[in-house]
Amino acid sequence: MTRRREGATAELTLIERARRAQLIEVTIELVADRGYAGASLAAIAESAGITKAAVLYHFPTKAAVVRAAHEHALSALVTDVASAVEAADAADGPAAYVRSMVGHLREHPRHTRMIIQAMVHDDGEHDPAERWRPLARLIATARQARGLAGDSDVRTTAIIVGGAIDAIVAEQLHDPDYDTVAAAGHLVEMLDRALSA
Incomplete structure (x- = not known):
């Protein structure tokens, strides 16, 4: 064989x-x-x-x-988020990203833990920009769709939003009763204010 x-x-x-x-x-x-x-x-x-x-x-x-399992879990997440973002208007892309990311990770706690464990045991080939760059592009596109200047620091905004998503998901993993829908909504409101500035 x-x-x-x-x-x-x-x-x-x-x-x-x-x-x-x-x-x-x-x-x-x-x-x-x-x-x-x-x-x-x-x-x-x-x-x-x-x-x-x-x-x-x-x-x-x-x-x-383990790498194949991580890629499978990550692929499912990316597919769901991409589908939600593609269905949204350009101005609402970041909100769709936040809600779908939090929703997917809430609905698939084992995939969430798989992704976390794979990141913890990363072999050093992980590029942090792979995480923040797609959201930064969505934020820049949303700003343009809203008629706002492009001088905002979209990278930092994307990093902050990514960290907030991680915190919401981590809280839900520790407390299954934590209302991630409301938390994602609150984060979207904060992001919306930042996008309008």
């Missing part, structure tokens, strides 16, 4: 794709419930009902399966 390359999904059979998807879901559950350390290859294999060797057939290392 030959090990498949980590990124060679185009060559995979239907069964192999299904097994990889299962391993990714199992890894998300383990990382969310037990943390990065609790998602060992042995634990992943046991949860999937296969051998450790079978996991290694699909992913060469624990880091590779």
